[in-house]
Amino acid sequence: MLVWILGIILFALGICISVALHEAGHMWAAKAFGMRVRRYFVGFGPTLWSFRRGETEYGLKGIPFGGFCDIAGMTAMDEVTPEEAPRAMWRFATWKRFVVMVSGSITHFIVGFVILYLMAVTMGLPNTEVNTVAEPPRVATVNDCVVDKGSSSADGCAAGAPAPAKDAGLRPGDLVVSVAGTPTPTWGDMVKKVEGLSGPTDFEVRRGDQTLNLTVDVAQVTAANGGKAGAIGVTVQLPPAMIAYSPLDGFGGAISYTGDMFVGVWNGLLAFPEKIPKVIEAIGGGERDPETPVSVVGASIIGGDAVERGIWELFLIVLATLNFFIGVFNLLPLLPLDGGHIAVLFYEKIRDWLRKLRGKPAGGPVDYNRLSAVTMVFVLIGGAVVVLTVTADIVNPIRLPQ
Template sequence: MLFALGICVSVALHEAGHMWAAKAFGMKVRRYFIGFGPKIWSFRRGETEYGLKAIPAGGFCDIAGMTALDEVTPEEAPRAMWRYPTWKRFVVMVMGSVTHFILGFIILYLMAATMGLPNVEGTPVISGTDCAASTQDVKTYEYAECGPGDPAPARDAGLREGDEIVSIDGKATPTWSDVVATVQKLSGEHEFVVLRDGAERRITIDIPTVQRVAPDDTPDNTDDNKLVDVGAIGVTSTPIYHYSAASAVGGSLEFTGTMFVRVWEGLLAFPEKIPKVIEAIGGGERDPDTPVSVVGASIIGGDAVEQGVWELFLLLLATLNFFVGVFNLLPLLPLDGGHIAVLFYEKVRDWLRKLRGKPAGGPVDYTKLSAVTMVFIFIGGAVMLLTITADIVNPIRIGQ
């Protein structure tokens, strides 16, 4: 319920972004409603009616004359949106997504300044150094206590908290898993390149051989787990980045960039994941990496709240805002990105006509694009139905 409320607030702010921009430019905003369907309650302030509708699945901002085909009254005509300069209409159209981006950033900043931000990329940043314990318990996976004779190779070589391991013997190690997998195969002296205070440093570490649970073994099969000889250097990873109120700004901006990249990659990979959603509906195991609907996101968010994992709840809410913001900018009608694409098409077309000595063309006839719009709506509706069905019959759960 709490996550669903967060989604409703995000949608309400999306439409409010359009409204605030339109009002700032002097366009007439007729109505601003949260939800669809029958009207529950409304009030009028100035020339705008504000209200709530029965179905809390979105909202809308009714701006007079959003296209030249929209009907307007004689009083509204001078302030119809389509009469305004291209850049002003662009700002109004893009402000919905911008509002999502701002909200996502605020959520990330609050996380960074309080509980920290997760190391989602698995970057091999060192949080501390200790001894390379001689052995490990095959059932609890706990390391033996450091003895007086246990080596501390990383500490002895000069590695510090905050160092990022860039490469080992010239082989790049972009993730912590790469570092562990590489080190476990080594013994003796090897060259590490670490990034410290923006500069690379070369450090030679003498890697000892210790006993660890075999890499292929798992905690749920401890009766058959065994110890093997591997290399170790005595360092711990950084799963959470912690910031002060001031440094959280830079950390949140950097994390926002990472989120944009991950959201875009997710959108590109979206089509190839649909078959796995269909398999999940048929009873197959639900892949945690498959797309989820608002229903599925609410279930995951609810699990996070029940288990007190507020970091996951907030990160999921921020991710959803970034996803909706980026998705809404895709150049497809009826998304805002589709209207923006038409807007710039008109601008480029008129520029080319001017070069040829011709007058500007008229507004694009949206009725000619209705077939394309309906195809997109049909495909989008089908995908939404599939993900909602999968989230009801075979949802992704946290800790279950």
């Protein structure tokens, strides 16, 4: 239990650091362009400690979740002092404001990439190209018997249970070339062929430099659909689940895996709305679908489970995934997200370009007050989703199998 709690704390701390770095990304970019940064704080609530360096106050708040960066004049609606006015953010070039806005998400992407790179050169990255069906039909283990679908020979074999592969002399490392005269280039081809057979069958097997012809008495077991299917009692030899890289190759491996994660995160965002009903069902006591969205609470619980079981690879993968998710989500063109502010920047730029083509002067800054209703709708929807996911993660969390 103590290890599990420690895992939750470590994961929550990792998230807090990531969010604090997000705000630091905004601050570093703003300072680089000469904008006035008033405050940078980690956490929310009452101030525990702070100091001032130059024109910026840095500090720590009482609730150590997230943080904020206060840049003077982020919009033309914000109040600024006469001293701050010349360096108000909204007065700067569009591309500079864009860089400041996008820097938070870029920081998340950098954090996620660094996690993956460190994994690549230490414990390795998950092998995403493992496809059991497409693997060569090379035997990994020869079971003591065959069992019905959904059971395992590791649970024990009944007296007299058939052991076709073992009795025929198949060994780990053997490559099944053909079954009953039909070539079997993949494990899926072999399984498909065997499932339709029964009784003594010719197997052509390559063992090292030798080619052997074995007779396997294919047994019949209960299949997943309740019918009967042939089985011989072997498992496929798979490539390693994790791939380790050298410090130089690790960059390529991390870049490739980062691309895979971005695809997964984007697909998850697209499927997000349709999974909300399943979250509601889980709150009501239904079985929690492991594919449903999780909150920071749920992700921390998964992190705790991973640490308790010693699966640090999963802990780090979930942390990297969450960084990529937050980075992508924050770029959605919806206020008050950074992506919403970026969308306003592009709108102003395109609008002024069109006005210039028509011989008109540039328009003024967008009045954010007119967007307040849309912003409030999104805040309410987002808040409702947060409440639902947090509730589900408390009453019916996703847990790793024992």
